[in-house]
Amino acid sequence: QSVLTQPPSVSAAPGQKVTISCSGSSSNIGNNYVSWYQQLPGTAPKLLIYDNNKRPSGIPDRFSGSKSGTSATLGITGLQTGDEADYYCGTWDSSLSALVFGGGTKLTVL
Amino acid sequence: QVQLVESGGGVVQPGGSLRLSCAASGFTFSSYGMHWVRQAPGKGLEWVAFIRYDGSNKYYADSVKGRFTISRDNSKNTLYLQMNSLRAEDTAVYYCAKDHGIVLALDYWGQGTLVTVSS
Numbered sequence: 001q002s003v004l005t006q007p008p009s010v011s012a013a014p015g016q017k018v019t020i021s022c023s024g025s026s027s028n029i030g031n032n033y034v035s036w037y038q039q040l041p042g043t044a045p046k047l048l049i050y051d052n053n054k055r056p057s058g059i060p061d062r063f064s065g066s067k068s069g070t071s072a073t074l075g076i077t078g079l080q081t082g083d084e085a086d087y088y089c090g091t092w093d094s095s096l097s098a099l100v101f102g103g104g105t106k107l108t109v110l
Numbered sequence: 111q112v113q114l115v116e117s118g119g120g121v122v123q124p125g126g127s128l129r130l131s132c133a134a135s136g137f138t139f140s141s142y143g144m145h146w147v148r149q150a151p152g153k154g155l156e157w158v159a160f161i162r163y164d165g166s167n168k169y170y171a172d173s174v175k176g177r178f179t180i181s182r183d184n185s186k187n188t189l190y191l192q193m194n195s196l197r198a199e200d201t202a203v204y205y206c207a208k209d210h211g212i213v214l215a216l217d218y219w220g221q222g223t224l225v226t227v228s229s
Contacts, residue, residue, distance in 0.1 A: 002154070035213075035214070046219065047210075050213055050217070090157075091214070098157060099160065099214065100157065101155045101156065
């Protein structure tokens, strides 16, 4: 049981938009920065979003992040088949003194 | 370019020990905190431990506290994870990752090393 809650799966057609939610509490998302990671099949995770909504260099602006209260959202527009991956949210939990991840969301581009 | 290369994984019996290493290059290792994250087969990411840039503070997941020790040698640009009293549930791919430094985020990851705990 993860501290952060994500939907197990989402799907959408190529070219469409999808959002992935990440729900937490005041001890984690509510008072700390959220980051998002993409894990393509068989590879190591890669940072997509940090500081709630900032993209590292090289990450296309099709990927966006937002945070409101104790929830965060990853948005992906102009979906491509290459976006099929597992997506994880992560943040620090001040009560646990630990970094916590969501359970992950599998994106299928139909 | 940033490179993180893990080594030291393998098969170990329950109750045994293993030490993982992570060789870092392409950035000033001594200026950044470092993490270990693991992923059991077919499962999600689980954060294991974090060490500050100078080794002054260390944090652990409850699942490994008292059994695992994170450390670093800044003169060798190397991160370590000493794993003792290993259990079957510790079986996973172990990744080392560099901390962003300004905000808590893991901006570069190694390719991972597989640890299998089995008799």
